[in-house]
Amino acid sequence: MLTGCHIAFIGGDARQIEVIKKCSELDATISLIGFNQLESQFPGATKVDPAPEIFEDVDALILPIVGAHADGIVESVFSDQTIILKEDWIKTLPEHCVIYTGMATPYLEQLTSKYNIKLVRLLDRDDVAIYNSIPTVEGALMMAIQNTDITLHGSKCVVLGLGRVGMSLARALHALGAKVLVGARKPEHLARIYEMGLTPFHIQDIKQYIHHCDILFNTIPAKVVPAEVIVRLPSHTLIIDLASKPGGVDFRFAEKRGIKALLAPSLPGIVAPKTAGRILANVITQLMIEERQSRGEE
Amino acid sequence: MLTGCHIAFIGGDARQIEVIKKCSELDATISLIGFNQLESQFPGATKVDPAPEIFEDVDALILPIVGAHADGIVESVFSDQTIILKEDWIKTLPEHCVIYTGMATPYLEQLTSKYNIKLVRLLDRDDVAIYNSIPTVEGALMMAIQNTDITLHGSKCVVLGLGRVGMSLARALHALGAKVLVGARKPEHLARIYEMGLTPFHIQDIKQYIHHCDILFNTIPAKVVPAEVIVRLPSHTLIIDLASKPGGVDFRFAEKRGIKALLAPSLPGIVAPKTAGRILANVITQLMIEERQSRGEE
Amino acid sequence: MLTGCHIAFIGGDARQIEVIKKCSELDATISLIGFNQLESQFPGATKVDPAPEIFEDVDALILPIVGAHADGIVESVFSDQTIILKEDWIKTLPEHCVIYTGMATPYLEQLTSKYNIKLVRLLDRDDVAIYNSIPTVEGALMMAIQNTDITLHGSKCVVLGLGRVGMSLARALHALGAKVLVGARKPEHLARIYEMGLTPFHIQDIKQYIHHCDILFNTIPAKVVPAEVIVRLPSHTLIIDLASKPGGVDFRFAEKRGIKALLAPSLPGIVAPKTAGRILANVITQLMIEERQSRGEE
Amino acid sequence: MLTGCHIAFIGGDARQIEVIKKCSELDATISLIGFNQLESQFPGATKVDPAPEIFEDVDALILPIVGAHADGIVESVFSDQTIILKEDWIKTLPEHCVIYTGMATPYLEQLTSKYNIKLVRLLDRDDVAIYNSIPTVEGALMMAIQNTDITLHGSKCVVLGLGRVGMSLARALHALGAKVLVGARKPEHLARIYEMGLTPFHIQDIKQYIHHCDILFNTIPAKVVPAEVIVRLPSHTLIIDLASKPGGVDFRFAEKRGIKALLAPSLPGIVAPKTAGRILANVITQLMIEERQSRGEE
Ligand SMILES: NC(=O)c1ccc[n+]([C@@H]2O[C@H](COP(=O)([O-])OP(=O)(O)OC[C@H]3O[C@@H](n4cnc5c(N)ncnc54)[C@H](OP(=O)(O)O)[C@@H]3O)[C@@H](O)[C@H]2O)c1
Numbered sequence A, B, C, D: 001m002l003t004g005c006h007i008a009f010i011g012g013d014a015r016q017i018e019v020i021k022k023c024s025e026l027d028a029t030i031s032l033i034g035f036n037q038l039e040s041q042f043p044g045a046t047k048v049d050p051a052p053e054i055f056e057d058v059d060a061l062i063l064p065i066v067g068a069h070a071d072g073i074v075e076s077v078f079s080d081q082t083i084i085l086k087e088d089w090i091k092t093l094p095e096h097c098v099i100y101t102g103m104a105t106p107y108l109e110q111l112t113s114k115y116n117i118k119l120v121r122l123l124d125r126d127d128v129a130i131y132n133s134i135p136t137v138e139g140a141l142m143m144a145i146q147n148t149d150i151t152l153h154g155s156k157c158v159v160l161g162l163g164r165v166g167m168s169l170a171r172a173l174h175a176l177g178a179k180v181l182v183g184a185r186k187p188e189h190l191a192r193i194y195e196m197g198l199t200p201f202h203i204q205d206i207k208q209y210i211h212h213c214d215i216l217f218n219t220i221p222a223k224v225v226p227a228e229v230i231v232r233l234p235s236h237t238l239i240i241d242l243a244s245k246p247g248g249v250d251f252r253f254a255e256k257r258g259i260k261a262l263l264a265p266s267l268p269g270i271v272a273p274k275t276a277g278r279i280l281a282n283v284i285t286q287l288m289i290e291e292r293q294s295r296g297e298e
């Protein structure tokens, strides 16, 4: 439980609702900043005006996935006003307060290090990345089904990378009956790909493995699909690039060759905002409970 | 091979291209009627004007999935003219000619029985229904991902029916990490559901199994989801009805209760026309080869 | 519940204990014949001497899997005496009594038809065969692991038949990472094999598909693995024949060629007697409840 | 290819044959020491007497899985003589020679570090551990099927550890229809367990998750199954401990409580020596080829 714990939320999107809901269920005291258009009500949660005093006894401050922009602006789909995370607020926070954000902008990093406030970058966590791989994969499947005239079943799919997303994606494609090849560079990744019943290849040999490829999924945030790879793909291949911007594909060349290539960022929030919100809610509340325990409060 | 075999195609959609391609690869002689806007060329295939003489030595006549309408009209996406399957044409066919259609309209049934011409209804075949279940399932997955704010993984999915589509669908959902319950009525179906690692229930007990249901997929062409079932569904449930029109769901009542219910007909041709076409191509050519062998021609 | 229901058991093995236990849990009145060495006690169950009067009000009579031998002998691992199913007993049974047996010997068939007593052959039921396929498959996996020096993962396994056992077996092998080919003769079986992600072939073409075969599993009760097939197998192939005696393999020729071939009957009772017993318990009690309901007693 | 490469083998078991075979296929020059009873012949391989000169131009020296014992003794199932790895031999090796062993004894470590010879401990490699997890899992499945009277399908299996063996094992059990719970301590492991469709729990909460456990598999080389855990297991639970000796189970207490607990070491070499040999062969030859390339010889 989070009884007696004061949590402040600043801005966010549909996902944040799940976090607020969970904190409320765990009996926390919740201050909402930048939610003036939110209609749902949650026990223990109050919309507040961000006077600095509010922050004096805040145990945890929760920001949106994208954190705070360069100038302190925090996005909120639940507000018609511009919300700015002020230095004053941070200054007022008690020493033990923890700030939770998806990712950290330099603005946020500077501010928190200046006032020595602990900053948790949720998307950097391995567990969050694995949980998020689930909606990411379903988004990728949806795109693949929509953008081809063949079935995944029986198709030849090449996945680049056996990281957190790559493993989940490769497993799902195999389960749906695709012939799955996975390119990686670590020997233990090649071994795991084989154990999973898939065909491994070393990413440096990619050119030899993409003949007859129907769908190429990239999860590697590096230029692993340059022109000399694309030129060897059949013209009907669909490329779905999941790696964070700018992706790993030479999109300009793909277009020139008439190969459909899609950059597909931020799938969890788009495809399954509720699940994505619950993932954050579970991890954040778990961390807050551990934090309290380590402070000897529970 | 189909060398020396004369095959006439009348109308069709993208799927028919795959059938023509396969027949061409097998060296058949092909007459295309209702394809005047088709651009691709296939060895052995000629666009012809449908003079009755054409049909004199036709070994197989291939119609579109929907067959011929009441008045003999045959749909073709490759023609800007209206194509009418004339009685004269059927009359002229040699005795051994076989007509292949997806389904049979009364018009077609009458005509073929009058002239004693063998009519193959492809969609009635068990094997075709099983092959088609693959694109059907992928279409259903796509719709489920698109129309919910949660992931299939971890969701509670109820599938009604363990027929040809139901089995494929239940397997795919399970493989993607959903909790899958399947309702059926035959004891052997309940046994198979259990063996597949899923939760079986008797369709007559449906009301006890749909609490907390996130997605309800129906494959039973009977009124198995009436108002008294819908009233027990959580309000966020998505219903996807795959059964042929009018489906098995009380759509009027679902709408009244604010439950999203989608009727999703003809998914194979929509989601994966190329795969759907290849399925037809493989089955038709296989049947034609067997037909020839039984006539002692090969 | 089976309250007020009188059930008599005659003989059996470990599996029968599960049936007795379940009947006891459902509050039946139970008479045990041929269990004088049984130590466990079950509420409502009594060991009785088989005086004909016992049978006057028996609602269900439960025999072992193998039924009664030619001369009426019923096997029992829980008795040191010979138990003989007497005609007198059958004669005394009330009209509505049902006899449950695994399989029926001519002796049993004659007797029950003479006195017009309903006889249920459990192993003939589709659902029982499917449930039993589960321990059968695990027995087959165990034998395959034991009798080869390679892993199933990565091996080439050929399964003959996509019946109740074949489907379960093929699925399990695939799940463990084997390359699975399945031979069948019905087009819908070939389609289902393909949908399952396996390689289908027509059983008549078997000779073309067994090159490099590591393990050949037969589930077809017909001579589908004759000498001319065996001669084409690599010498290291292991053959596991699951089909009921005499199996489908030319064992004499296999031995001559030095190919290891195992006939593996009755796996469920050997590999998982408790599970096999529960399968029977569930089906028998379900049938008894339905029987009662159809007599309007519950 | 390994043309021109001189490889010496000292001792070993059935697995070594696969390594010799593969080196021979790759055209290496092979010296066999301690193989005087080996009957098979391989092109390029000669049985030699271990005069020190032999070692002068050896590029790679391959020892058995267990390496060399304290006193230099090397086990060989192919020799009736005692083979001792002499310091003289190591001293004679060229600077670039690499020694491959499964594991390293202090004797071996000392010797190689003294003469500055590169020693590769194959079993320490992540990729080898993952490949070996495959036969290990099949051995564990076999033991579980043999030592229970229920099926894995439908049983409740608890796996401890999501390391290289744990992941493969959990996947296989799930695929066979078991209800699988996996205990781990890293948040990313718990996340991956969830993504795999299994039930995760923190290893420190083990006592809450083992009720109704049918089979407990341990892969953690630490005392994670002490008396206070065992005391909470149902009496029919089977424990299979895969962790390296002395395992993670309090075997003494298990025996006292009448719970069957099996320590199951070295499964790959027992269950699938050929596959285990091929794993070594592939990794060793791959490493030798890379070694050569890095020396600029190919
Ligand atoms: N589109 C979306 O909605 C979405 C959702 C989640 C994640 N993402 C993005 O998807 C990408 C993958 O995410 P993840 O969580 O799977 O990350 P990850 O676990 O770090 O996986 C990335 C993989 O790329 C490999 N890699 C990196 N650089 C490489 C190179 N130069 N050559 C070969 N392999 C290389 C890594 O292999 P090694 O282990 O060998 O380094 C690693 O396995 C990231 O860019 C992430 O931001 C997108």
Ligand SMILES: NC(=O)c1ccc[n+]([C@@H]2O[C@H](COP(=O)([O-])OP(=O)(O)OC[C@H]3O[C@@H](n4cnc5c(N)ncnc54)[C@H](OP(=O)(O)O)[C@@H]3O)[C@@H](O)[C@H]2O)c1
Binding pocket: B129, B132, B133, B136, B161, B162, B163, B164, B165, B166, B184, B185, B186, B203, B219, B220, B221, B222, B224, B241, B242, B243, B244, B264, B265, B266, B267, B268
């Ligand atoms: N949306 C699409 O794109 C698409 C694609 C393919 C098929 N379909 C349609 O989907 C439906 C299912 O196709 P299918 O190939 O799976 O057919 P199927 O193999 O005949 O399966 C239908 C199942 O419904 C059960 N059923 C029928 N009447 C029932 C009743 N009154 N109560 C309970 N169960 C009943 C049958 O069970 P029993 O065995 O017990 O009779 C059977 O298992 C059909 O309407 C078909 O036209 C749609």
Ligand SMILES: NC(=O)c1ccc[n+]([C@@H]2O[C@H](COP(=O)([O-])OP(=O)(O)OC[C@H]3O[C@@H](n4cnc5c(N)ncnc54)[C@H](OP(=O)(O)O)[C@@H]3O)[C@@H](O)[C@H]2O)c1
Binding pocket: C129, C132, C133, C136, C161, C162, C163, C164, C165, C166, C184, C185, C186, C203, C219, C220, C221, C222, C224, C241, C242, C243, C244, C264, C265, C266, C267, C268
């Ligand atoms: N060893 C054990 O412990 C154990 C356990 C259970 C069962 N069994 C035995 O295993 C066998 C299979 O059992 P099951 O329940 O799977 O039976 P099943 O469902 O009847 O399957 C048998 C399959 O064999 C095929 N078949 C029959 N005759 C054929 C022929 N001449 N050519 C080609 N295919 C043919 C059938 O195909 P069609 O549909 O085309 O006819 C059917 O799919 C039986 O003999 C059974 O007694 C053994």
Ligand SMILES: NC(=O)c1ccc[n+]([C@@H]2O[C@H](COP(=O)([O-])OP(=O)(O)OC[C@H]3O[C@@H](n4cnc5c(N)ncnc54)[C@H](OP(=O)(O)O)[C@@H]3O)[C@@H](O)[C@H]2O)c1
Binding pocket: D129, D132, D133, D136, D161, D162, D163, D164, D165, D166, D184, D185, D186, D203, D219, D220, D221, D222, D224, D241, D242, D243, D244, D264, D265, D266, D267, D268
């Ligand atoms: N029986 C056989 O035939 C056979 C075959 C192969 C391997 N093995 C043995 O099986 C064991 C596992 O092998 P592996 O390759 O899977 O090793 P591994 O990848 O290192 O896995 C071991 C797991 O144990 C966990 N662990 C270690 N200490 C722990 C502790 N104190 N509390 C909780 N978790 C702990 C580790 O988790 P963290 O990541 O959190 O540290 C790791 O995930 C080894 O002992 C190995 O020698 C036996």
